[in-house]
Amino acid sequence: MPDTVRGILPEPVxxxxxxxxxxxxxxxxxxxxxxxxxQLETLEAESIHVIREVAAELERPVLLFxxxxxxxxxxxxxRKAFAPARIPFPVMHxxxxxxxxxxxxxxxxxxxxxxxQLIVASxxxxxxxxxVKEEPNGSRNRIQTPVLLDAVEExxxxxxxxxxxxxxxxxxxxxxVFSFRDEFGQWDPKNQRPELWDLYNGRxxxxxxxxxxxxxxxxxxxxxxxVLREEIEIPALYLAQEREVVERQGxxxxxxxxxxxxxxxxxxxxxxxxxxxxxxxxxxxxLSEATTVEEVIAEIAVTxxxxxxxxxxxxxxxxxxxxxxxKEGYF
Amino acid sequence: xxxxxxxxxxxxxxxxxxxxxxxLRIATAxxxxxxxxxxxxxxxxxxxxxxxxxxxxxxxxxxxxxxDLALLTDGLRAEREQGITIDVAYRYFSxxxxxxxxxxxxxxxxxxxxxxxxxxxxxxxxxxxxxxxxMLEQSRRHTFLASLLRVPHLVxxxxxxxxxxxxxxxxxxxxxxxxxxxxxxxxxDLTVVPVSALHGDNVVTRSDRSPWYQGSSLLHHLEHVHVAxxxxxxxxxxxxxxxxxxxxxxxxxxxxxxxxxASGVLRPGDEVQVLPSGLTTTIAAIDGPRGPVAExxxxxxxxxxxxxxxxxxRGDLICRPANAPHPAQDLDAMVSWMTxxxxxxxxxxxxxxxxxTVRAMVKDVQYRxxxxxxxxxxxxxxxxxNDIGRVRLRTTQPLFVDxxxxxxxxxxxxxxxxxxxxxxxxxxxxPAG
Ligand SMILES: Nc1nc2c(ncn2[C@@H]2O[C@H](COP(=O)(O)OP(=O)(O)O)[C@@H](O)[C@H]2O)c(=O)[nH]1
Numbered sequence: 001m002p003d004t005v006r007g008i009l010p011e012p013v014x015x016x017x018x019x020x021x022x023x024x025x026x027x028x029x030x031x032x033x034x035x036x037x038x039q040l041e042t043l044e045a046e047s048i049h050v051i052r053e054v055a056a057e058l059e060r061p062v063l064l065f066x067x068x069x070x071x072x073x074x075x076x077x078x079r080k081a082f083a084p085a086r087i088p089f090p091v092m093h094x095x096x097x098x099x100x101x102x103x104x105x106x107x108x109x110x111x112x113x114x115x116x117q118l119i120v121a122s123x124x125x126x127x128x129x130x131x132v133k134e135e136p137n138g139s140r141n142r143i144q145t146p147v148l149l150d151a152v153e154e155x156x157x158x159x160x161x162x163x164x165x166x167x168x169x170x171x172x173x174x175x176x177v178f179s180f181r182d183e184f185g186q187w188d189p190k191n192q193r194p195e196l197w198d199l200y201n202g203r204x205x206x207x208x209x210x211x212x213x214x215x216x217x218x219x220x221x222x223x224x225x226x227v228l229r230e231e232i233e234i235p236a237l238y239l240a241q242e243r244e245v246v247e248r249q250g251x252x253x254x255x256x257x258x259x260x261x262x263x264x265x266x267x268x269x270x271x272x273x274x275x276x277x278x279x280x281x282x283x284x285x286x287l288s289e290a291t292t293v294e295e296v297i298a299e300i301a302v303t304x305x306x307x308x309x310x311x312x313x314x315x316x317x318x319x320x321x322x323x324x325x326x327k328e329g330y331f
Numbered sequence: 332x333x334x335x336x337x338x339x340x341x342x343x344x345x346x347x348x349x350x351x352x353x354x355l356r357i358a359t360a361x362x363x364x365x366x367x368x369x370x371x372x373x374x375x376x377x378x379x380x381x382x383x384x385x386x387x388x389x390x391x392x393x394x395x396x397x398x399d400l401a402l403l404t405d406g407l408r409a410e411r412e413q414g415i416t417i418d419v420a421y422r423y424f425s426x427x428x429x430x431x432x433x434x435x436x437x438x439x440x441x442x443x444x445x446x447x448x449x450x451x452x453x454x455x456x457x458x459x460x461x462x463x464x465x466m467l468e469q470s471r472r473h474t475f476l477a478s479l480l481r482v483p484h485l486v487x488x489x490x491x492x493x494x495x496x497x498x499x500x501x502x503x504x505x506x507x508x509x510x511x512x513x514x515x516x517x518x519x520d521l522t523v524v525p526v527s528a529l530h531g532d533n534v535v536t537r538s539d540r541s542p543w544y545q546g547s548s549l550l551h552h553l554e555h556v557h558v559a560x561x562x563x564x565x566x567x568x569x570x571x572x573x574x575x576x577x578x579x580x581x582x583x584x585x586x587x588x589x590x591x592x593a594s595g596v597l598r599p600g601d602e603v604q605v606l607p608s609g610l611t612t613t614i615a616a617i618d619g620p621r622g623p624v625a626e627x628x629x630x631x632x633x634x635x636x637x638x639x640x641x642x643x644x645r646g647d648l649i650c651r652p653a654n655a656p657h658p659a660q661d662l663d664a665m666v667s668w669m670t671x672x673x674x675x676x677x678x679x680x681x682x683x684x685x686x687x688t689v690r691a692m693v694k695d696v697q698y699r700x701x702x703x704x705x706x707x708x709x710x711x712x713x714x715x716x717n718d719i720g721r722v723r724l725r726t727t728q729p730l731f732v733d734x735x736x737x738x739x740x741x742x743x744x745x746x747x748x749x750x751x752x753x754x755x756x757x758x759x760x761x762p763a764g
Contacts, residue, residue, distance in 0.1 A: 034559045035596070035628045039354045039430040044620055048632035049591045052573045056645055056686070080620040081632070084585060085577035166421045173420040193754040194418070194444060194669050196451045198591070199683050199745045203752035217432055219423045221348055228349075298345035302338075 047214040051081040054159050054212050055088055057202035061159035065091040067103035068277045070163035073223050076232055090117035094148050096140040097124035098279035106235045121151035149185040159210045167219045177216050183207035228293045240273040240288040251284035357433045358449040360473035361459030366490040370528035377535045378424040419449045428554045443717040446476045447667045454558050455484040462495045466508045468703045475702055478516040483561040486522045493527040499543040524549050567595030568741050569649040570685035575634050587634035593740035597627045604652040605643055606731050611652050612639040646687035648731045658729035664758035666722040668714040675713045681747040690727045697721040735759035
């Protein structure tokens with residue numbers, strides 16, 4: 001298994017996309033009959049617009065890079081926004097000290113390829129220095145925040161690019177693309193600016209900052225499709241691989257540096273992948289057969305399409321059965 | 332259990348997920364209790380944008396005979412009850428043909444500001460009415476706001492048809508009233524669909540309960556509405572957003588002007604003019620996200636290279652010499668005001684128009700519009716929170732503008748308070764006079 005994987009574009013899809021998308025020489029006219037962009041091209045353009053706008057209007061932006069798929073896509077969009085020049089701002093990783101080694105390796109490789117500066121804000125260092133205290137449950141999720149804010153202050157960053165998406169949960173559904181923080185880094189939901197068209201207002205007072213979410217309108221499936229189409233490298237953790245796992249409260253945890261089998265826990269081998277790459281001590285894996293990006297997409301898609309049928313006991317949801325039920329009023 | 336990847340369902344799901352689609356942006360409007368949350372929940376549910384665990388949570392929380400789909404979008408409802416600021420929430424769903432981004436703006440006092448925000452990017456607006464109540468004052472306001480923002484397509488969903496026994500007369504009465512109103516407002520495309528969000532009739536599939544209705548279901552309409560001709564492909568407008576200069580050995584002489592195409596089609600070899608300098612040159616090449624492209628059109632984000640070494644910077648505009656927007660320092664615009672402190676003559680504001688930001692002074696508030704009756708109050712003298720009116724501004728430097736009706740990108744601007752930096756208004760340019 002290689003450290004990183006590349007999406008393989010299936011032939012039939014490539015045929016569809018090629019009309020508008022393939023890189024062409026300036027002289028060649030590619031037919032774009034209806035002058036419409038696909039959803040991925042539209043989202044890509046929108047994100048690039050946001051990234052450029054921040055670089056143009058804000059003094060010191062920084063891109064938060066975790067090595068997870070969303071931040072990988074965000075970094076790729078930043079690269080495209082300024083190509084062939086380098087990305088004109090550094091990237092920052094808030095290092096909890098609990099990373100999957102693959103992900104750290106990936107981070108360093110990617111940053112080196114792009115020639116961008118990497119700033120590491122270290123949680124273990126902050127714990128050692130006594131600026132934050134370890135939480136009893138071992139999660140460093142919460143204590144990341146003061147470490148991040150200290151780094152922001154130290155470097156004088158005025159804009160932080162984050163990879164959050166609005167489809168992640170209900171609370172995020174109303175988040176702005178430009179989200180304002182006061183001088184304490186706090187968010188005041190009552191005091192957010194209306195966002196009209198694509199006219200972003202990046203004006204801030206000294207000490208204030210903006211969180212910018214260029215992927216706001218992307219869904220999880222969009223991210224995966226983009227990874228596939230653009231052949232973007234991702235850490236191998238995202239793909240299914242046979243691993244030694246232990247089961248805890250119905251969840252599967254791969255045995256690693258941070259997860260050791262406890263007394264009485266059975267270690268078994270399962271084919272699993274990770275849906276997110278968080279802290280290695282707390283992130284569970286899921287059973288999966290998906291060994292390529294394309295198969296991950298199929299898996300996500302099929303989960304959505306059949307889960308209702310599966311849990312409702314009617315084996316297969318044919319289109320006709322669905323139709324009938326709708327006619328009957330459904331539910 | 333791992334998901335089986337080699338079943339026919341899996342292949343079908345996979346094909347759908349990878350199909351090339353486009354995006355339709357929708358804004359919804361409706362008064363409280365018209366059934367907007369139920370309708371949106373229904374669209375999300377039936378297009379499978381809802382995960383099973385979310386659905387089950389809703390099922391458990393629902394009381395009575397039906398699953399309360401409104402609970403799927405209840406994030407905002409909770410806020411409403413707590414009296415917290417409510418504004419636009421975005422929802423995502425897709426079908427094999429299209430991806431939809433839905434801006435959900437709950438109806439309440441802050442309505443105008445929120446609906447203007449939600450409608451600003453919309454291709455289509457859905458105005459919901461309760462069949463029992465028909466066209467209310469609020470419905471007029473929603474329709475007017477959609478027309479003010481030039482949302483090209485309007486759908487009126489006549490909801491709760493089950494409560495009027497699917498009466499054709501009721502539907503026709505509402506349809507005729509809307510049609511008459513839409514004609515006054517120059518709304519180019521109006522569709523009126525009788526639905527029951529609660530029971531799902533005419534939402535995803537056509538219902539047997541309305542045999543008299545010949546049109547398509549709401550979702551079918553959303554999937555098929557023709558938006559290709561909504562954009563302006565004629566007037567080339569390329570606001571320069573960022574100057575790309577690699578200053579590396581490999582790209583020593585590279586100088587590109589990055590930006591998002593506002594309108595028109597740009598091609599290498601085209602003769603272009605750069606404003607405000609007025610100098611003309613030729614497009615040498617256009618770089619897209621994947622390298623050089625033969626054409627660029629809205630809303631592509633590209634980098635344009637010119638054959639001559641001109642001094643071009645952010646805020647400049649690239650257009651065609653024979654079709655340039657006019658430089659304007661006197662801006663006549665419909666302004667939607669979004670803050671407590673009223674807009675008054677002599678007030679100083681910052682105007683952000685495309686990528687250009689200039690200072691301006693309010694010259695005159697010509698009238699305030701009553702968004703319910705469309706009556707013009709010429710004596711108002713100022714605009715309060717959620718007011719809309721016609722305003723004249725004088726800017727310190729010229730902007731290169733088009734009428735909003737002709738060009739939604741170069742015809743719009745936002746107003747920024749110089750002291751607080753808050754976004755306080757949205758403007759849509761209108762012809763002078
Ligand atoms: N009978 C009937 N009731 C509906 C329909 N749509 C919504 N309702 C009910 O109307 C009430 C208000 O709906 P809700 O979606 O919360 O309205 P909102 O305030 O516009 O979001 C709820 O009790 C719904 O169940 C419909 O088509 N028929």
